């Protein structure tokens with residue numbers, strides 16, 4: 001969803017940072033063994049995201065939220081461009097890059113420093129307490145309350161727009177199968193096909209910034 005705001009996707013070629021792939025850095029193991037390296041990567045991402053602006057696709061979702069009852073945006077993106085665009089009902093499955101969490105006391109705090117200069121950052125609760133980015137890493141459980149909200153939204157959805165996911169990361173991808181099982185009309189918006197493309201009612205091969213505005217204006221003129 002944020003690719004056209006200049007934020008690389010995880011598995012695309014432009015998702016590389018130095019010689020590392022996101023899957024090698026966004027893990028608890030990477031943070032345990034090389035916290036500074038992981039934080040340098042997050043500093044780089046926070047710099048990119050800090051300069052990014054929502055695109056026409058985000059504006060289109062905002063328009064949909066205004067004209068569709070029970071609109072819910074479930075996202076794996078941690079950049080907050082959705083809220084920046086004004087979208088209210090956002091379920092953040094993977095947390096928020098603008099938050100830190102203490103690995104010792106668990107306190108979650110907003111942190112907008114770019115770049116964070118003293119690496120790795122520490123919590124005030126203890127001299128050894130490292131702060132980590134407030135996001136969900138590979139191999140970690142999704143936040144239960146967010147997951148429940150996402151499942152409820154998908155179970156009750158008449159229309160499920162699946163935008164810009166490779167649909168390979170479980171359990172997020174199982175939301176799509178839940179929607180299909182519960183009889184939602186399913187539409188995939190992605191320039192490439194995914195392992196779930198053949199199960200969709202409709203696949204639109206194109207980008208979020210290009211296709212979402214077209215859908216939003218059609219819905220708006222229908223409403």
Ligand SMILES: NC(=O)c1ccc[n+]([C@@H]2O[C@H](COP(=O)([O-])OP(=O)(O)OC[C@H]3O[C@@H](n4cnc5c(N)ncnc54)[C@H](O)[C@@H]3O)[C@@H](O)[C@H]2O)c1
Pocket residue numbers: 001003004008009010011012026076077078094135136137163164165166167168169189190191192194206207208209
């Ligand atoms: N903890 C985290 O920080 C975290 C973890 C997983 C995913 N994410 C975010 O969620 C996104 C989706 O997760 P994923 O695991 O499916 O990522 P992914 O990188 O595997 O897949 C990205 C998908 O987006 C599609 N795409 C690229 N440009 C597009 C565009 N302009 N419009 C529509 N689709 C486009 C690609 O074809 C691909 O299918 C990631 O790109 C990443 O930004 C964040």
Ligand SMILES: [Zn+2]
Pocket residue numbers: 102103104105106107123124125126129
């Ligand atoms: Zn602490």
